[in-house]
Amino acid sequence: MEYYSLKMRASQQVGEGEQKYEQHISGAERIVGRDSVEAVCTAMVRRAMNHSKGDPDFINVKIEKVHENDIRVLKALPVTRIDVDTWQEGLEKAFGLVSKTVLDVNKESSLSMPKGTGENAGLQNFAENLPELLRATFPMRGAMLYDIATGERLEPDHERGVRATYMDALHSSEVDGCKNHFNEAIVLATKVANAPGMVAEFCVSDDPNYVTGYVASKELGYVRIMKMKEMGDENGGRIFLFDSRKASAEECIEYLQKKKVLVDVTPCQKQ
Ligand code: WAQ
């Protein structure tokens, strides 16, 4: 079977003179069989032309052939959900789950390391740092890559962050459709959880009307947390928690940005 990667991004110029800049309106990416390329491309352009964020004056569609041998097929992470009464409670739960995962990994590593190495004062109270890390992701287009071994940020560009790309659901016949948050997120989270050195991911949507977020890792699976921010809040972000004792940042970023991944979501039921 021959596959193609399709990527679309649309933007609009706003402002005048010196202040003029390209504002992102819409973006999408797929990996599909040869037979679907034309229809998916049309659907992407339609999505760009009918977006509530505005009328685009620039649309970029990139279509690349992908060799089947270069595609890795991954099983979707198992999905669970946590219901909460308030977004504050949801955020607490999410912080709790990731910091426990991080502490467990750090405990394990420090047992196998000579005393005095791999310890960092800032990491002792990792949980307390999480709200500040999350706030730092709000203006970013990609994710923060945070090293749990040193407490350092490893994105080459802190303003942009690292973006996971070249991924889709396997056998996804869907051509059109507006953004489905869950379907896109389970694909991204599964790719990310399988990255070299990845420990966990933390995500809050930047869509003001979408308050469900998640934490994910190979061990935790994909844990949906039904409220993680206030309705109407347009602040969201992603943190990729990474362990530099397990892999190099270059290797991890190369995988996130270049490796083609199809995620088998058939057994994955939305909870
Ligand atoms: N790679 C890395 N970071 C990204 C990417 C990407 N491909 N796409 C978005 N981000 C970052 C970026 O900073 C955004 O501001 C932030 O993540 C949130 O992105 O089970 O919609 O696309 O129902 O707004 C979760 C679904 C939906 C929960 C998450 O994220 C559920 C969502 P958004």
Ligand code: MG
């Ligand atoms: Mg969004």
